[in-house]
Amino acid sequence: MAVQVVMRITFLLLLTTYELAEAAAPIAKPNCSDSCGDIYIPYPFGKTTECYLNYWFKIVCNETGGSLKAFLPSIGMEVLEIHLTDPYNNYYFWNDPGLIRLNVPIISSNCKSLSSGNIGGVDISGSPFYFSSYRDKFISVGCDNLALMTSIDPMVVVGCKSNCTDKSMIEDIKLKNCLGRKCCITTIPSGIQVLNASFRSIKEENKVSEECKYAFLADDKWLSSEDITYKVQSLEYVPVVLEWTASEFITVDSDELRRRNSEGYPTLYETKYYYCLKGYQGNPYLPTGCQDINECENKTLNKCPNKSDCVNTQGSYNCNKPKSPVKMAIIVICSSLGALFLFTIIWCLYRMIKKRNKIKLKKKFFKKNGGLLLQQQLSSNDNNVQNTKLFNSKELKNATNHFNKNRILGKGGQSTVYKGMLADGRIVAIKKCNTVDKGNIEKFINEIIILSQINHRNVVKLLGWCLETEVPLLVYEFIPNGTLFQYIHEENEEFPLLTWDMRLRIATEVAGALSYLHSVASLPIYHRDIKSSNILLDDKYRVKVADFGTSRSVAIDQSHVTTLVYGTFGYLDPEYFQTSQFTEKSDVYSFGVVLVELLTGKKPVFLTRSQEDLSLSTYFIHSVKENRLFDILDTQVRKDGNKHEVMAIANLAQRCLHLYGKKRPTMTEIMMELEGVQKISPAQPNFEELDYVRNEEMGPWNDISILSSSSLEIGEPSSSFVLPLLSHID
Helix, strand or coil: CHHHHHHHHHHHCHHHHHHHHHHHHCCCCCCCCEECCCECCCCCCCCCCCCCCCCEEEEEEEEEEEEEEEEEECCCCCEEEEEEHHHCCCCCCCCCCEEEEEEECCEECCCCCCCCCCCCCCEEECCCCCCCCEEEEEEEECCCEEEEEEEECEEEEEEEEEEEECCCCCEHHHHHHHEEEEEECCCCCCCCCCCEEEEEEECCHHHCCCCCCCEEEEEHHCCCCCCCCCCCCHHHHHEEEEECCCCCEEECHHHHHHHCEEEEEEEECEEEEEEEEEEECCCCEEEEEECCCCHHHHCCCCCCCHHHHHHCCCCCCECCCCCCCCHHHHHHHHHHHHHHHHHHHHHHHHHHHHHHHHHHHHHHHHHCCCHHHHHHHHCCCCCCCCCCCCCCCCHHHHHHHCCCHHHHEEEECCCCEEEEEECCCCEEEEEEEECHHHHHHHHHHHHHHHHHHCCCEEEEEEEEECCCCCCCEEEECCCCEEEEHHHHHHCCCCCEEEEEEHHHHHHHHHHHHHHHHHCCCCCEEECCCCCHHHHHEECCCEECCCCCCCCCCCCCCCCEEECCCCCCCCCCCHHHHCCCEEHHHHHHHHHHHHHHHHHHCCCCECCCCCCEEEEEEHHHHHHHHCCCCCCCCHHHHHHHHCHHHHHHHHHHHHHCCCCCCCCCCCCHHHHHHHHHHHHCCCCCHHHHCCCCCCCCCCCCCHHHCCCCCCCCHHHHHHHCCCCCCCCCCC
């Protein structure tokens, strides 16, 4: 047993290169085990039914003595190795048969017989296995012995004789030096499957010798192992090599063999065995066939003087000639210049394609954001487009530090306003649409068209726009002091108290702007969203009316526009709400609410003590009818307001809030009255000495349903001048 272990270790060391190469390619069927201990099991051999070709190739893997051993039950022998080709041929002789190395018992012994005898033999007839004629040798051990090996099919008689100088028992023998003294060796022919052996004595006096005589087949690689001494008497088995073929069970045509990088070689047994072509490894019996060997990665196969000069090819490899330093330098320089040139071309193409895509994207955004509609509208109107500028997206991004949230002036559901600084140092307000939908885009385009027709000192000035971004952008002059809503309703250090003179002047300037829109503009313009949050104050607290997204131009002979109801609750004209017809008197009603805000300091909608929403206009009208006007005035108005002026403004607001639009004054009349109030400076009597504002007929307020929070979607007015609170569809 110890001798066998030593032999296996030696053999594994000799075949390390082969085994590494063989293991690199699949040798077993998919999902099949390809080993038993340290023994590789290539197809057609296998351990389970689906893994081997037929019963002859079945391998049984058993654990014996703490290690796994493989057995071939079809012929009842232990398996030592299985190879698709002979590993000792160093990959240069590829037309070798498949080999299997087995432990075979010694064939015959005549230890106790006085005459020649025949104790046993080996019969593997009918199997795909044959004793290897070029790997196996017939050996006889004994003195003055003639050993004969016989086989019936084919008819074979092979023998050898050994001589001895004395009659002592055979002691330790180095089989490598077996040259006829005490032992003899001879070759065997091909195609043998049945083996018998017999002994004959050369000398008559040796017939009665009781010396043990042995005859057996053995692998000549085992016989040639150097520095290993075997005691023949102690051996029960010796390694024998069998050739095998599966061609009688597997038929592969020539086209399939070429696809598998393999060939078939005819044998003397009227069969073929398959093998991988030179430069390939794998299993020719599997559909995956043989794969190319990368000789450059194997130091044994790579014969190039400089291993790094090796270039692998299909089935072989080439050794490149070493290049001179000058040539290498030229190659490196040329390669570098070529790579640089190629990189430059690729970079230029990339920039060109990126620029083209950017232009296409800008055109796409321009069209999506209503640019074509804007061009059509502007070309058909006599306006001041020449005074506005078409900004590019990069310029506005830089102006707002990429729309940094710290630059936000105001924010609403439809748009956000950013503070920006242009390249020339001008401070501007940039309005960016929050979402891209048809309604928002139409508002933006409408605001551009409307503002391009307006040139008035009390209307916010449109400086330009940008439609080449994902959402449209509008650029306005920057109004630094916030909205009127903030000064009335958000009193703090940032927003100081409005004096009565400031309130009166603001009302007069708003009326002047609306009078201009209604009567002086080339086409009458209805603002449609007058409220304190859309009235801006500049650095000198002068009025700038803003947010023309829902404004409409009307023909000179047209008295109204019919739309779905849009507006902010508290400012909405009840008549417009009922008829869906917006007239210039609808703006008058909204202006009247702003006047009441200036007088009372209250929001257009506020909570009563009963936690119910109450509109400021309703509250104001009922207070006037109940002679409680001065009870609802703002503290600042009561403190420094001229009594006659306050009464006049309250009377004007009352008329503006009339339920019937035809009974409301026009904005021109309102502007003239406000200017007249500013010029009058009578003596200022005490509030207690004044009569209350006369109660003019305001219409059937008690008979009509006053607007409530259920009539429209309600929201707090934004601190931004561009954010109407109610969505609408025109």
